[in-house]
Amino acid sequence: MAQLSDDCFAHGGRLMPLAEALSAIAERSVVLCDSELQPLADCLGRILAEPVVCAFDVPPHANSAVDGYAVFHADLSADRETRLPVTGRVAAGTSLGRAAKPGEAIRIFTGAPLPEGPDTVMMQEDCRLEGDTVVIAPGIKKGANSRRAGEDIKAGSQVLVPGQRLRAQDLGQAAAAGNTALKVYRPLRIALFSTGNELRQPGTALEPGSIYDSNRFTLLGLLKGLGCMVTDLGILPDRHAVIRDALEVAAKSHDVIVTSGGVSVGEEDHVKQAVEDLGKLHLWRLAIKPGRPIALGQVGVVPFVGLPGNPVAVMVTFLNVVRPLLLGLMGARDVTARRFKVRADFTHKKKVDRREWVRATLSPLPDGGWAASKFPRQGAGILSSMVESDGLVELGEDVTELAPGTMVDFLPFSEVMP
Numbered sequence: 001m002a003q004l005s006d007d008c009f010a011h012g013g014r015l016m017p018l019a020e021a022l023s024a025i026a027e028r029s030v031v032l033c034d035s036e037l038q039p040l041a042d043c044l045g046r047i048l049a050e051p052v053v054c055a056f057d058v059p060p061h062a063n064s065a066v067d068g069y070a071v072f073h074a075d076l077s078a079d080r081e082t083r084l085p086v087t088g089r090v091a092a093g094t095s096l097g098r099a100a101k102p103g104e105a106i107r108i109f110t111g112a113p114l115p116e117g118p119d120t121v122m123m124q125e126d127c128r129l130e131g132d133t134v135v136i137a138p139g140i141k142k143g144a145n146s147r148r149a150g151e152d153i154k155a156g157s158q159v160l161v162p163g164q165r166l167r168a169q170d171l172g173q174a175a176a177a178g179n180t181a182l183k184v185y186r187p188l189r190i191a192l193f194s195t196g197n198e199l200r201q202p203g204t205a206l207e208p209g210s211i212y213d214s215n216r217f218t219l220l221g222l223l224k225g226l227g228c229m230v231t232d233l234g235i236l237p238d239r240h241a242v243i244r245d246a247l248e249v250a251a252k253s254h255d256v257i258v259t260s261g262g263v264s265v266g267e268e269d270h271v272k273q274a275v276e277d278l279g280k281l282h283l284w285r286l287a288i289k290p291g292r293p294i295a296l297g298q299v300g301v302v303p304f305v306g307l308p309g310n311p312v313a314v315m316v317t318f319l320n321v322v323r324p325l326l327l328g329l330m331g332a333r334d335v336t337a338r339r340f341k342v343r344a345d346f347t348h349k350k351k352v353d354r355r356e357w358v359r360a361t362l363s364p365l366p367d368g369g370w371a372a373s374k375f376p377r378q379g380a381g382i383l384s385s386m387v388e389s390d391g392l393v394e395l396g397e398d399v400t401e402l403a404p405g406t407m408v409d410f411l412p413f414s415e416v417m418p
């Protein structure tokens with residue numbers, strides 16, 4: 001199995017712009033997973049490891065796009081009705097069994113192979129039947145309502161590219177090309193922990209000073225949404241030795257370790273020391289809000305990602321930094337989420353040289369497009385701001401003050417969370 005190079009997340013320590021972090025991640029990403037052959041029906045959401053090539057034309061034969069009559073265009077009058085005898089019938093899954101001759105009309109149904117000869121299909125709604133004769137209105141174009149062999153896929157062409165995360169239509173395409181199974185990457189095995197003495201498992205009592213652990217469930221959803229296999233390893237106390245031992249065990253059977261909390265620089269932040277004991281750790285101080293400290297390192301050779309503790313910071317750093325990192329390690333080709341332009345209907349002040357994400361809801365504008373309204377409480381601990389919003393307005397490093405009416409980049413949650 002592949003692994004990252006030693007101390008691959010080393011970096012200078014100053015405040016790092018997001019773009020720099022992403023290009024560093026892209027450079028360091030190697031596919032960690034082996035590939036395996038999976039039955040096609042089990043491939044949804046998996047990442048394709050090998051190209052899919054179609055050996056034959058799709059459709060394999062010219063066929064009719066409608067129910068009607070197959071005719072020779074040359075038989076049709078340009079300005080008057082044409083009367084042709086109906087001399088044969090071909091339904092989907094059958095064939096006429098002979099070539100058709102000029103002067104004939106063949107009754108045909110959608111998907112049925114076009115007999116040799118006719119080049120045009122008259123829709124039955126545009127014809128009149130008088131006994132065994134079909135009466136055809138003038139004006140149809142040559143080739144109308146017929147589908148060429150290979151018009152969807154040409155024999156020998158690549159229909160799916162390695163690195164594609166397989167969607168419903170990709171499974172259909174693989175089936176159209178005759179595949180029963182695909183080579184896909186094995187899912188990334190993730191060990192997931194929360195850290196903090198104040199955290200309690202939902203279902204247990206909350207004593208004074210404690211809160212329920214929400215990050216682990218958010219991260220479980222985010223990781224599963226990416227197609228990872230997640231082991232939920234619960235809550236670690238703020239005790240260096242306990243954290244170190246748990247990480248050491250987790251590294252034995254996982255591809256990546258993900259934690260939240262305990263990575264700022266307070267005296268209760270024990271994750272940093274524990275990872276350093278077992279390998280390498282680098283605090284990337286990102287020039288972003290919310291988020292900022294994210295710890296990247298290795299426990300032995302296993303990549304380690306330490307996310308901030310604040311629930312909004314967890315999601316924002318995951319979506320912007322961890323998602324591209326994990327997708328790269330999983331073998332995905334396209335790791336960049338698309339942003340869409342919307343109109344900001346709010347004011348916002350921010351520091352220069354820092355990328356910022358504002359939680360916002362969208363509402364349709366009367367003339368088309370969307371207006372974004374800012375969720376009123378933007379604190380990094382306000383998880384409700386994520387629950388109540390449709391996505392993130394992304395404000396670049398150069399912005400200091402946003403005036404209402406400005407067009408801004410919007411990252412819809414639907415783009416990054418299936």
Ligand code: AMP
Pocket residue numbers: 194195196198199211212213214215216260261262263264266308309310311381
């Ligand atoms: P820390 O980074 O450990 O100092 O945590 C920062 C803030 O996030 C604190 O208010 C923590 O209580 C909170 N926090 C940390 N981990 C979690 C968690 N798993 N669920 C909910 N809140 C958390």
Ligand code: MG
Pocket residue numbers: 195196197261262268309
């Ligand atoms: Mg903590």
